[in-house]
Amino acid sequence: MSDGAVTSEEVRHVAGLARVSLTEEEADRFAAQFADVLEAFERLDEVPDTEREPELVNVMREDVVREGLDRETALRNAPESEDGYFRGPPVS
């Protein structure tokens, strides 16, 4: 992909990794656009290596029990639920 040309098959492969279905037209259109965008990203090769050690400090707090969402509220936006659980598609 990095040599400029991006094929529809490559776009569909990445879409598979990202779990997004695409129509034929979308895959074709994205292939052309991704070539442009990735070519622009190539410029980052010119950026010098930079020292970047972030100053991080651990911030601790007491582990305190407090009220959270009740089960009914947490399930309120789910398209499907059953016996107080989210209901999803079969895993395999």
Added chain:
Amino acid sequence: MNELNAFVTRETVDPGEEGALSGATVAVKDNISTRNLRTTCGSAMLAEYVPPYDATVVERLLGAGATVVGKTNMDEFGMGTTTETSAFGPTRNPADPDRVPGGSSGGSAAAVAAGEADLALGSDTGGSIRCPAAFCGVVGIKPTYGLVSRYGLVAYANSLEQIGPFAPTVAEAAELLDVIAGVDERDATTRAPRREGESYAAAASGDVEGLSIGVPAELVEGADERVIETFETALSELEAEGASIEEVSLDSLSYAVEAYYVIAMSEASSNLARFDGVRYGPATESDGNWNEAFAAVREAGFGEEVKRRILLGTYALSAGYHEKYYEKAQDARAWIAEDFDSALSEVDVLASPTMPVLPPRLGESLEDPLRMYLIDANTVPVNLANLPAISVPAGEAEGLPVGLQLIGPAFGEETIIRAASALA
């Protein structure tokens, strides 16, 4: 004024208490959670999503006496510069209804510009407050990363984004910032502001005597000449009031757009994995297994720009490309932060046109994504460096608003508020 399409949902939430914002109406961007009030992020994926809790900023608004008047339209999940990628149709610019209001917080800026709300909240990941503020002729502030709680903000690229205010004037925007700023135990990235005066509003004195303003050449070159002319007129106004102006140069800035999009898209590809159609999202008919159902609901629920960014982010993080794109983008981010640090040790604030172009016509920007990304050149460096910036009306060119951006050091909100208040 429904023809502006500034709101996705118009519903009033009355304040619980009296306070600094009693009597003020506030519009809230539709990616900020409001309890029992639909929060769509401008996406079909969340068209029916009703949050069970308020974002911290909304709690603070209501606690300060403000009345929420609705949820404003936006580019889907904040991904856009024009508010045209919304699943609820584009918002129009009150200054010229044939033009875009900017984005992604276009609804918030348009609502304030048209007087449909006194104030508004937006979020800014790469310019999403400052761009629409500039295009609509209002004031918008992107706070220092960590000044305002992101609890309840639906994440797009969490290392870059902040919630911030819109208002007709700098003083009013600063008043709203006073209400929403401050540490929140539910957002571990928040930090206590180091404030010199009593409040941000008190900093809006209009006094720029002795203020030094640096103008980065990289953020002026290549801008529309009409924009540059308006920007320079506003600068001479500041100079006439006692500020000094000098040109500065930050070499790293020419890599900011590329670095920003690599980082933002990478974070988006991870953040938006939560939209699986199980805990929220539209019901689908897919009989397939988990992966097939997941892919089908994301095909149905996401618009084209969101898919584009998720895919490009997935690509940038994938094996073999991670070092090439993501690591180099992080190098650029660190370099940009260093460049800003050293520039801001020489001058008090940096100034540039907020946007290098006048507001585009509706429909003009959608065909070529890269071209749309490139118009974010002046706003994205600030997010990469975690700095505060404000966009203030600089004047008009051909009847269209032009914004001037002022960038300050980390937690230097008072300085940019003071400088901007000399203009509006």
